[in-house]
Every structure is written in C-alpha cells, then in structure tokens.
Amino acid sequence: MNDLLLMCMVAGRRAAIPAIRVQSVIEIEDITPIPGAPAFIRGLTALRSQALTVIDCSVALGFETAQAPPDQRAAVVEIDGHLYALLVDAAYDVGEALSDPIEVPGGFGAGWQAATRGMVETDGGPTLLIDVEALVSGPVSQAA
Secondary structure, three states: OEEEEEEEEEOOOOEEHHHHHHHEEEOOOOOEOOOOOOOEEEEEEEEEEEEEEEHHHHOOOOOOOOOOOOOOEEEEEEEEEEEEEEEEEEEEEEEEEOOOOOOOOOOOOHHHHHEEEEEEEOOOEEEEEEEEHHHHHHHOOOOO
C-alpha cells in the first residue's frame, strides 16, 4: 500500500489518518461550545480566521471522553468544503502503511468497526486506519 499516514492515538489505541487528508496538526486551546450539538461535536475553534468544527474522536467512536490535556492536539481535515479538527490523544509521527487494510478483528467495538477502513501494518505494528468521513458522522446508532 505504501500510503503516508499520520500516526496518532485515539481512545487509547494506535490509529492513523491518511496524511493526504490532513491539512495540519494543531494544538487546541479554546473551544466554543455549540448549544444543542451532539456530544461528539465539542464546539468550534479558529485557525487562521477560519472556523473549525471540533470532533471528539473518542466520543465519535462511542467511548466516553477523557479529561482534555492542556496541549490537546487535533488533525485538521476538510470534508466537502468544511474544516474539522479531529481531537486525538496524541499525534506523533508520519509513517507508511506497509500492507493493504485488512478487516478489523472483533473486540475493538462497533465504533472502531464503523469508523475505520481496516487495520494496516506499520513500522510500529498493526494500526487502525481511520475513515475520516465515517468518524465525522459520529457514533454508530445502537438501534438496529
């Protein structure tokens, strides 16, 4: 596969976002809440005079959010002309996918099953490959 990936930690797991989708990695300081927004949408922040919708990746995957560290990092991505800041536990490297994605094994939960394109091998070991659009759509409905 050999695609470049932004390596990060999300909900305590090794994850990666296709680097071609990432405009930048930023530190988030101030988030303005949006009344009535779903819990996975933390609010809005600004980057160079542009509004970013801040997505709490852990909540979007169906997990509870952790206490935000003071130097919270986010990957900035664009979907259909809208900018999103994807909050991650840590963003630490750019690496390569050394394999094509394979199905995510059971035990990771419905959120990971729905919000990934699979699992890829990297220099750091198996890594969940995030599907940006699915993650921004929010948690998987429990009603089926």
